[in-house]
Amino acid sequence: MTRNAAYILFTRLSLAEDEAAIAELHNIYFYRLYKLAYSIVGDRGAAEEITNDVFVRIWERRSLLKDVASPELYLLKCARNRALEFLRSQKMAVQLSEDELHDFPLQWEVSPEQLLISSEMVRHINKVIDQLSPRCKLIFLLVKESNLKYKEVADLLHISIKTVEAQMSIALKKISLAVPMTFLHH
Amino acid sequence: MTNNGRLWELLAKQFDGHITEDELRELQALLNEQQDMIPYGELLSELRGLSLRPGPEDKETKGNSLSTIMQSIRGKREETAAGEMVAETAGRRKGFYAWVGVAAAVLVIGTVYFFRKDARGGSSPAESYDKIVTKTGSRTLINLPDSSTVVLNSACQFAYNKDFGVKKREMRLTGEAFFDIHGNPDMPLVVHAGNVIIRVLGTSFNVRAYAEDSFVEATLIKGVIEVSLKSDPERKILLRPNEKIVIRNEVGKTVSPADTTKSRAEVISVTQLAVDPRDSSYVETAWMKDKLIFRKESFASLAARMERWYQVKIALADTSLRTLLFTGSFEKETVEEAFRALQHSASFSYSIDGKTITVTRRK
Numbered sequence: 001m002t003r004n005a006a007y008i009l010f011t012r013l014s015l016a017e018d019e020a021a022i023a024e025l026h027n028i029y030f031y032r033l034y035k036l037a038y039s040i041v042g043d044r045g046a047a048e049e050i051t052n053d054v055f056v057r058i059w060e061r062r063s064l065l066k067d068v069a070s071p072e073l074y075l076l077k078c079a080r081n082r083a084l085e086f087l088r089s090q091k092m093a094v095q096l097s098e099d100e101l102h103d104f105p106l107q108w109e110v111s112p113e114q115l116l117i118s119s120e121m122v123r124h125i126n127k128v129i130d131q132l133s134p135r136c137k138l139i140f141l142l143v144k145e146s147n148l149k150y151k152e153v154a155d156l157l158h159i160s161i162k163t164v165e166a167q168m169s170i171a172l173k174k175i176s177l178a179v180p181m182t183f184l185h186h
Numbered sequence: 187m188t189n190n191g192r193l194w195e196l197l198a199k200q201f202d203g204h205i206t207e208d209e210l211r212e213l214q215a216l217l218n219e220q221q222d223m224i225p226y227g228e229l230l231s232e233l234r235g236l237s238l239r240p241g242p243e244d245k246e247t248k249g250n251s252l253s254t255i256m257q258s259i260r261g262k263r264e265e266t267a268a269g270e271m272v273a274e275t276a277g278r279r280k281g282f283y284a285w286v287g288v289a290a291a292v293l294v295i296g297t298v299y300f301f302r303k304d305a306r307g308g309s310s311p312a313e314s315y316d317k318i319v320t321k322t323g324s325r326t327l328i329n330l331p332d333s334s335t336v337v338l339n340s341a342c343q344f345a346y347n348k349d350f351g352v353k354k355r356e357m358r359l360t361g362e363a364f365f366d367i368h369g370n371p372d373m374p375l376v377v378h379a380g381n382v383i384i385r386v387l388g389t390s391f392n393v394r395a396y397a398e399d400s401f402v403e404a405t406l407i408k409g410v411i412e413v414s415l416k417s418d419p420e421r422k423i424l425l426r427p428n429e430k431i432v433i434r435n436e437v438g439k440t441v442s443p444a445d446t447t448k449s450r451a452e453v454i455s456v457t458q459l460a461v462d463p464r465d466s467s468y469v470e471t472a473w474m475k476d477k478l479i480f481r482k483e484s485f486a487s488l489a490a491r492m493e494r495w496y497q498v499k500i501a502l503a504d505t506s507l508r509t510l511l512f513t514g515s516f517e518k519e520t521v522e523e524a525f526r527a528l529q530h531s532a533s534f535s536y537s538i539d540g541k542t543i544t545v546t547r548r549k
Contacts, residue, residue, distance in 0.1 A: 018329075175233065
């Protein structure tokens with residue numbers, strides 16, 4: 001669904017100076033790019049600048065967007081590259097290694113059509129997600145929010161597919177087991 | 187306990203949506219053995235539907251970010267596009283903001299020609315339409331007042347009611363267009379294309395309805411559309427995402443004798459979209475990406491598309507040529523290169539005389 005949305009918006013941008021399309025793209029992807037940038041650079045101001053830069057560059061190169069096969073992955077890769085460039089300019093380490101990723105907060109909400117999950121349960125889930133390791137949390141965010149395939153996450157974070165698989169199953173297991181059984185039988 | 191680890195691995199794969207059929211069977215078998223794990227499987231599928239809620243600080247950052255980006259974009263545009271600003275001012279004077287977008291598109295694409303009826307409102311009758319005609323070899327972006335967008339392919343005639351979005355949303359199309367329609371349950375949008383009526387709530391779809399083609403085709407990318415025939419409005423067909431409906435025109439020029447004997451029930455077909463495996467794009471919307479893609483397409487149909495693509499006339503001198511099937515794509519090829527490529531998969535001769543290409547059977 002969001003993949004199609006990005007595809008449509010990229011197409012609109014490649015056709016004309018469509019300001020509404022860049023605003024919509026920003027609305028859908030700002031948090032994802034911002035969190036990815038933040039987890040790499042660990043600074044709010046820098047993460048914001050990096051994210052802004054991604055959108056301005058997208059605008060400047062809009063005529064080339066029609067050749068982008070996977071718009072969502074393209075945006076995330078732009079954010080990753082800009083974040084690594086920033087670290088390089090600060091003469092800092094430019095590895096995406098486990099202990100160098102920074103932690104960021106994630107919060108989830110209940111949509112009205114969700115019957116099984118109560119707000120009480122969401123509180124439990126939030127707590128567990130926040131206690132995941134930064135890398136585990138980032139992988140979970142990328143799979144959950146951006147619908148990235150494991151191979152794409154692995155590619156983005158310079159890790160193996162096996163690691164993505166293992167981290168995802170750790171995240172899902174921790175989240176599930178933290179929810180008291182009583183919530184599941186209503 | 188080893189089974190348990192495997193179970194979580196499979197649940198994770200299911201969550202990711204890339205579980206194979208074999209793994210799904212294995213997962214079901216494991217859940218059968220360990221019934222107390224079933225609620226967790228359900229929990230995870232619910233978790234998929236949860237959405238992210240930003241904190242107040244993040245929300246503020248997002249708002250600031252958008253205004254910074256817009257300022258930066260507009261600053262750059264003012265440096266480069268003086269002509270466009272003239273067009274925008276002209277649009278504003280008329281007090282009709284929708285045309286600002288069209289005016290910009292005209293300047294960007296450069297080859298668009300359009301006319302509109304008298305724009306002074308009030309005196310116009312309720313049924314009047316704003317009309318846009320696109321030349322061959324051009325595409326036009328239209329931003330509508332309800333923030334829907336329509337991208338017109340070349341050689342189109344497109345119109346929408348003057349008070350669009352006020353009381354109703356009606357469009358007429360001859361040609362091909364891609365629609366990204368803003369959802370409004372109180373005011374469905376209706377597209378009239380040939381003998382076909384498409385009702386839309388909020389969705390993205392492609393319509394191909396050139397007068398010279400023998401069919402009308404609608405492809406749905408997102409949302410829901412309802413398709414019916416002018417001649418049979420009671421019969422409604424709901425289209426789901428990634429489905430395509432093809433409806434044969436009643437007065438098609440290229441209906442073969444075999445087709446006319448078919449009953450009415452056979453003129454409508456609904457199929458799943460073919461997705462290009464290389465980049466997961468759709469054949470149906472490839473025209474927006476400057477590509478002409480065809481899969482098992484008859485020479486008759488391909489020739490009609492190539493005429494619009496290359497702005498030429500193509501005459502198939504022998505009727506047996508019409509049914510030859512071709513698969514492939516053209517992007518930057520010249521018309522000559524395209525014909526030479528087609529010769530690799532079928533035997534025919536062609537001659538080019540200015541803008542007219544005559545195709546004959548090979549002697």
